[in-house]
Amino acid sequence: MRYILRKVALFVITLWAAITLNFALPRLMPGSPVDAALAKIASTGQAITNTQRHAIEVQLGVPHSNVFSQYGQYWKNIFTLNFGRSYSFPTETVTHTIGKALPWTIVLVGSTTIIAFIVGTLLGVYAGWRRGKAGDSAVTIGATFFGAFPPFWLGLLLLYLLAFRFGVFPLKGGYNEGATPSLTWPFVRDAIVHSILPAATLAITTLSGWVFGMRNNMINTLGEDYVTFAEANGLRSRTVALLYAARNALLPNVTAFGLSLGAVVGGSVLVEGVFSYPGLGNLLYIAVSNHDFPLMQALFLVITVSMLVAIFIVDLLYVRLDPRVRR
Amino acid sequence: MSVLTSTPTPPPQVPGAAAAVTAGGESRVPGSLRVIGRAFRTLWSNGKARIGLIIIALMVLVAIFAPLIANHSPTATTFQPYQNPNGSNWFGTTGNGQDVFSQMVYGARVSLLVGLVSGAVATIVAVTIGLIAGYRPGPVDEGLSFLTNLVLVIPGLPLMIILAAYLQSHSVWTIILVVAFTSWATGARVIRSQATTLRTRDFITSAQFSGERLHRVVFREILPNMTSLVAASFFAAATAAVMAEASLEFLGLGDPNTVSWGTILYYAQQQNSVLTGQWLLVFAPGLAIALLATAFTLVNFGVDALSNPRLREK
Numbered sequence: 122m123r124y125i126l127r128k129v130a131l132f133v134i135t136l137w138a139a140i141t142l143n144f145a146l147p148r149l150m151p152g153s154p155v156d157a158a159l160a161k162i163a164s165t166g167q168a169i170t171n172t173q174r175h176a177i178e179v180q181l182g183v184p185h186s187n188v189f190s191q192y193g194q195y196w197k198n199i200f201t202l203n204f205g206r207s208y209s210f211p212t213e214t215v216t217h218t219i220g221k222a223l224p225w226t227i228v229l230v231g232s233t234t235i236i237a238f239i240v241g242t243l244l245g246v247y248a249g250w251r252r253g254k255a256g257d258s259a260v261t262i263g264a265t266f267f268g269a270f271p272p273f274w275l276g277l278l279l280l281y282l283l284a285f286r287f288g289v290f291p292l293k294g295g296y297n298e299g300a301t302p303s304l305t306w307p308f309v310r311d312a313i314v315h316s317i318l319p320a321a322t323l324a325i326t327t328l329s330g331w332v333f334g335m336r337n338n339m340i341n342t343l344g345e346d347y348v349t350f351a352e353a354n355g356l357r358s359r360t361v362a363l364l365y366a367a368r369n370a371l372l373p374n375v376t377a378f379g380l381s382l383g384a385v386v387g388g389s390v391l392v393e394g395v396f397s398y399p400g401l402g403n404l405l406y407i408a409v410s411n412h413d414f415p416l417m418q419a420l421f422l423v424i425t426v427s428m429l430v431a432i433f434i435v436d437l438l439y440v441r442l443d444p445r446v447r448r
Numbered sequence: 449m450s451v452l453t454s455t456p457t458p459p460p461q462v463p464g465a466a467a468a469v470t471a472g473g474e475s476r477v478p479g480s481l482r483v484i485g486r487a488f489r490t491l492w493s494n495g496k497a498r499i500g501l502i503i504i505a506l507m508v509l510v511a512i513f514a515p516l517i518a519n520h521s522p523t524a525t526t527f528q529p530y531q532n533p534n535g536s537n538w539f540g541t542t543g544n545g546q547d548v549f550s551q552m553v554y555g556a557r558v559s560l561l562v563g564l565v566s567g568a569v570a571t572i573v574a575v576t577i578g579l580i581a582g583y584r585p586g587p588v589d590e591g592l593s594f595l596t597n598l599v600l601v602i603p604g605l606p607l608m609i610i611l612a613a614y615l616q617s618h619s620v621w622t623i624i625l626v627v628a629f630t631s632w633a634t635g636a637r638v639i640r641s642q643a644t645t646l647r648t649r650d651f652i653t654s655a656q657f658s659g660e661r662l663h664r665v666v667f668r669e670i671l672p673n674m675t676s677l678v679a680a681s682f683f684a685a686a687t688a689a690v691m692a693e694a695s696l697e698f699l700g701l702g703d704p705n706t707v708s709w710g711t712i713l714y715y716a717q718q719q720n721s722v723l724t725g726q727w728l729l730v731f732a733p734g735l736a737i738a739l740l741a742t743a744f745t746l747v748n749f750g751v752d753a754l755s756n757p758r759l760r761e762k
Binding site (some may be wrong): 139142146147261265266269270271275277278337341344370379390391394406409410412417418421428 | 476496566583594597598601602603604605606607609610614615616687691694695698699700701713717723727730731734737738739742743745746749756758
């Protein structure tokens with residue numbers, strides 16, 4: 122119980138600190154984001170009205186008003202999900218823009234993360250078990266090399282080869298232009314076809330972390346006394362590796378899995394950008410290229426909060442997995 | 449930082465080694481050199497680490513002798529734009545009429561600089577915070593650990609992107625600072641937990657009782673016992689830095705006038721090189737980044753084996 126109370130307290134404090142950081146960052150930076158934002162709007166040929174300037178100042182901090190009242194207003198906006206309007210999509214609210222993009226990212230990156238976790242962990246178990254043999258070397262070297270690929274670069278290569286050269290997959294987007302998102306089979310099939318390349322890119326580049334984590338855990342666990350004892354009992358090597366060692370070696374990887382589920386929302390910024398996938402990552406890409414500070418701030422908030430919530434949930438689940446923390 | 453010019457000997461030892469040299473007088477120098485030499489030999493004996501060290505050494509050579517290797521100026525816009533590879537422009541030319549091969553050669557300088565310097569800065573921050581937190585239980589540790597965990601849980605790449613977008617100067621040094629500021633936390637956490645276990649050992653207690661001051665106990669007695677952890681966090685941070693630099697520059701958050709692998713990719717994307725068939729413009733810089741990141745990771749395999757005998761190759 123003390124463990125849970127401590128985790129709850131820590132979660133609340135971390136959440137407060139992260140949200141406050143999001144408030145403080147634009148205010149601590151040299152130069153004025155307000156002027157940069159206004160310059161951006163002016164460069165598109167729009168006239169700048171006083172209302173617009175005021176709206177931007179409220180979002181990014183008004184230099185001549187009390188910082189505490191701004192902070193209060195900032196919290197009020199968070200609870201009412203009022204993040205104003207972005208410059209990139211002036212016809213809709215930021216909340217609406219983000220709400221539309223969120224499901225795309227969660228489905229794409231969420232399913233990719235789960236696939237990468239399962240495949241990577243299995244490969245790691247195998248490499249740790251066959252350590253020093255040819256199979257281990259092939260897995261380790263392959264994972265090192267693919268893991269070192271900048272994800273957006275692999276995306277560009279796949280795009281060039283499979284979409285542009287051979288035309289197997291569509292060039293961009295999350296569905297055919299003109300189609301309206303709905304839960305009908307033709308649309309879902311279309312969406313799946315569009316998601317294969319971005320999903321493959323993400324899976325290949327995130328696989329290595331799971332492989333190495335699991336391989337190291339396996340090697341450490343295989344050195345434990347109880348494993349030696351099981352071997353001395355004459356159990357088959359595969360039984361020892363899978364049923365005795367892998368089960369315990371899995372624990373640290375499960376924690377990491379929770380962390381990576383939290384990173385789902387923010388984990389695919391550049392890959393989504395390369396494929397113009399209609400998710401949050403692509404929004405951040407657009408926001409950065411347009412100096413769209415309101416959208417950027419709201420996105421960063423969503424990304425951070427989802428990460429913290431995921432970690433919190435994993436911490437609570439951990440009580441069930443590892444009896445040692447239950448005191 | 450002397451780390452900059454040093455070749456693949458484990459540079460993170462520089463903080464500790466420098467302290468030893470200044471504080472210990474002449475007699476300490478051979479000792480710390482011998483430690484570095486022994487560490488290097490252990491690294492070299494590990495097959496994976498050896499490949500990594502060779503790749504890094506080659507890239508350092510290319511970076512140093514860039515003016516001799518490149519056959520054109522990397523910034524001259526005197527060539528016909530959108531050329532495919534030919535006798536004079538080995539990798540073709542960009543849409544601005546620049547020679548891509550020369551840009552690749554000079555680009556090695558920026559990537560190595562960002563990787564090594566950000567790695568070093570992040571490691572120095574990690575070592576300082578981790579050691580102090582581990583050595584000072586109570587409020588100091590609670591505070592520093594909270595800070596570490598906060599930085600650790602905030603998603604790295606989005607934080608870097610936001611920071612780089614708010615900071616309106618986009619020089620290489622901005623990128624170095626942003627990367628260093630966001631990637632020290634993992635190392636700090638590992639070093640802290642190691643320092644916690646070392647704090648109660650006898651030799652530390654004896655140093656405390658003999659009246660040594662805090663920074664001397666921490667940096668002279670505790671730090672030398674975790675060289676491999678420091679080295680591991682340096683190479684991990686350097687890998688992250690190389691990738692992060694490429695990502696930020698690809699997003700257009702770097703200085704568009706520097707010649708680096710990231711900016712080549714940025715211009716390639718802007719000029720739609722993939723769809724005009726100039727695939728080499730995308731392929732070459734990305735492969736170079738992947739090679740450098742692989743090299744740092746490979747060296748870290750050797751470092752892992754230094755600290756964990758179970759991981760050593762038999």
